[in-house]
Amino acid sequence: EPEVTQTPSHQVTQMGQEVILRCVPISNHLYFYWYRQILGQKVEFLVSFYNNEISEKSEIFDDQFSVERPDGSNFTLKIRSTKLEDSAMYFCASSVQGARNTEAFFGQGTRLTVV
């Protein structure tokens, strides 16, 4: 069964460093997403990406964040200068369409720890 894969599973970084979280969405999917979950809090939407551009972003997704689809298979989230409060589980997701009744498939997540 096709799945969304994320690497690494756990990343530890020092405050102020740049991190890149990587995702390989399902191959025939067209919509890609990043969500995050701070420990003990809700899963929060960060950004959606379609047709090589951001289609929607939340207020969390500020200038410190960027996304890229550098080739036909990878989808990355970059945090330029990490803060302690960026520590969270980051989930990548993809879907065939962006319609409201369409299922989004999630990866296993990358746990980011900023020290």
Place this chain on the structure above:
Amino acid sequence: GDSVTQMEGPVTLSEEAFLTINCTYTATGYPSLFWYVQYPGEGLQLLLKATKADDKGSNKGFEATYRKETTSFHLEKGSVQVSDSAVYFCALREETSGSRLTFGEGTQLTVNP
């Protein structure tokens, strides 16, 4: 804005007990509703969904009915198993909010043998 509220957790049950996890939502439009499950060490998986009022989503013995009049989508299962131990997330997706999912807090379910 849109929001989803789940019953406070965690929930601990004995095997074969009846499960209800409450979920209510606030939305400006006509959302689709979802239950996702996260087993230990894994990602979020879609458990079931409903896209219009009075629809019942079902999967693996779990059911939830889209109740527009009470803005609810409660998850139920008649007889839980140890393997159902996981975190359950209620979520909605609005037409007007583009493609984003709005999640509830998640409910940790532990089923003891």
